[in-house]
Amino acid sequence: MRCMEVDGADIHSDIALIKRMLAEDGEFVFLYAGKGAIHDYIHSLHDGGNGLDDEELYKFRICYAGKNLNVKFLRDDKGFWQDITSMKCLIDALDTATSCYIDVSSDSREEFAFIVQQLIYIQYPLDKADVFLSQEFRDAENMPLRIRELGDKLTAIRAAAVEVKQRLLLAKDDPSMATPSLIKLSANIDSYVECGNKVKAYLEILHKLLVENRDFRLAIAATKKTGKSVIVNSLIGQDLASTDIQLATPGNFIYRKSTDNKYHLWMEDDEHNQLFHKIYDSRLDLCKDAEGMCRCAQNDMNNGFSLRDVSIGYPASDDSLFASLTVYDTPGPDAAGTNHREAARRALNECDAAVFCIDYSKYLTDSEEEYLKEVRDIFKARQKFHSLIFVLNKMDARYADAKQSKSIAGAVDFIKTRLSQIADEYRDCIIFPISALEYFNAAEAERAGVTELNAPISANELKKLKFARRDVPELSWLHTHSLNLECYHGVAKFCYYVFKRDSGMPALISYLTRIATVKSPLEIVNHVAAEIEQQYQTFDDLFGSAGIHIGGDSYEAG
Incomplete structure (x- = not known):
């Protein structure tokens, strides 16, 4: 990968340099060695529209220069470890076509998080890089x-x-x-x-x-309507969690794989005795009953508009994302007049790891900041703070809103800065920018048997496909998004791999897999x-x- 340093000392010179390099190579990486934060530097580069334009900001890949690293690096096609002292050394050694191992010899969690975050900034595929602490x-x-x-x-x-x-x-x-x-x-x-x-x-x-084979228990936490349920559906590979914009999640919905290839819906009392247990052959029948329970809870003021924990079993193929995964879709704690906060807190205490979802279109709201302080206290008390992962969801919204940041690194860096101001513990957090909807729509079209996207096709061919397969509404969304990728990123051909990779979800899944198999048990x-x-x-x-x-x-x- 090609890269060079910039420092922001002369913004106009940097703008001219970046424009020239991006014209030559749209995947060129810049290393920021200046003062201040990357998001502020990117704001200066935009210069109110007089500097880098939207198309250039979409392509712009930048990370911190990160000097004085203490890291060892091994690539699969090389037979030796090499010392890495800066991000420039690391990027020079990386190859997106070859897997590698990055050993953080310092055993510093802060250095580990820094390296992973920089790889995310430059959109390097994390499934190609195994980053770990020596200890x-x-x-x-x-x-x-x-x-x-x-x-x-x-x-x-x-x-x-x-x-x-x-x-x-x-x-x-x-x-x-x-x-x-x-x-x-x-x-x-x-x-x-x-x-x-x-x-x-x-x-x-x-x-x-x-x-x-112990279940890996993962909580998806956030304030209301940040896309939690779409993330849940993406992880379990089923359209089970309700994404109805008018229907809030009224309690913890716990998703587990079933062993009999059927769908299950059950609820337990405080002593874990089953209050009821229904079995379904049809996913739609289960979803109808689950949605009905949510609608009843939405009108149940006497019980704080809440439900007891609801468990759902679903059939999963052997090639599903995780060997043993239990996902908690938690309620947003900020719904007025509800008892949702206690249910969310209980799920966070029970789970091995949590994904905290932040809405890209809203950045960090006051209610999100308040909730994050509670989440921090829970994970600190359980000595599992580093199993708390952040996602910046709805990244596809940057194409629709002219006021939103077009740079992935800029948006994520802004959130990291805000998090570090909320609590010192968040300084070494890792944030994944994702579009769960993009990933889910691609997966749904694939599950619907649309084989034409197994191989690359043009945006025009995708347009014809969406009309030919009107029974798969996800194709319409994918076609619209393909036009953004074609216009702003120069992508000429589209397939499931392209959409899923662009969504950022594979990087999140790769990191979750690492936590499930190594970090969480430790x-x-x-x-x-x-x-x-x-x-x-x-x-x-x-x-x-x-x-x-x-x-x-x-x-x-x-």
Whole structure:
């Protein structure tokens, strides 16, 4: 990939240079080494329409120069690792046709997030780049052993607990065995039972991580009407989540893969007893019932216009995006007069990761900023802050609104700046610019059996296709969008791959896959390990008063 530095010292010279380079190569990358933020620099380049025009801004690829990096790089077609000290070194080494590995040797989360974000800025395909922390890679390799060690520690606690229980039973028959220490332990029996329940729960978590194919639980969170449900439908590969603009999501809708190739709809009470469970052969029948429940909730003032969590099972093919995925479509917490906020908070606490959706056409509203502060507190408390991902959705709106930013990097950089002002923790967040609607429409046309888009065709041929296949309304949207891509990006041929890649969703899916398979399990183990240490100390204090001491792999009865 070709690239060069710009610094903004002479805006008019930069404008002339960028125009010339974009005319030669529409995929040329610029590295910003100046002062201030990229979004401000891009605003200066536009110069109120006297500088870079809309077409040039659409094509403009820019990222921060990022000097003093501590990274190692390996490309699949090369047999050696090379040291990378700047984004220029990295971009010089990248090849969009070849997969690569980027090892962040510093183990800095901030540096990791910086590199991933710069790749997003320049629209590099993330499925071609495996970016990882060195320590994270080592931890992933050692995770099975660490899980077993934690399990052994919990087993030692349980063995000591059995000893305590036996002594308490014997003391009932022989009062002479009721030593002062045992009486003290008996007085703390409530704490003992509470700790025991936690130990059992942690053992179950570790067992699932080590033995079972544990579901990856993902919450899609946002304020109302930001495109959450379209993202959900894109991830599960089904048109199940309602996208009716007049119908708000009244509670958590939880989507899981079914095992019998049928559709399921059920609801549980607070004790997880099923209140009802319906089974369907038809997707449309399920959607009709689910929509009816939403409409009833919309008029149910007595229950805060809310529903209990609704679970939906759907048949999925073996080649679906994730091997084991549960998606929570959460309600927007800002609907006036509703109890939606508590449902959204509960989903965020239950899930392994969350995608927070920001509406590109609105940027960050006051209600979004307020909600983000709550989300931050939840993820910090669970030590899973880095499993919070941001998306800037509805990027296709930049073609329809003359006032919207035309530069992807500029729009994302503006949001990153705003997020860092909300909380320091958001300084190293990662934001994915996407058009979930573009991805979903392409996927729906593909599922409808429109094979003509398997191979590249022209915009004119796509126009003829939309009239020939009026039964697939998504083709009309794709044709309109193809005209934007042709006009502003010089794209001459269109197919499913082109639309999906342009949507930005493959980059998000690639990153989610990494979190599901590596980062989320590591964060769960780290969180459980911290909790185990706390419970271990609590048990040791309780048991020590009775003369029972827990060892590393066993216990010693005093």
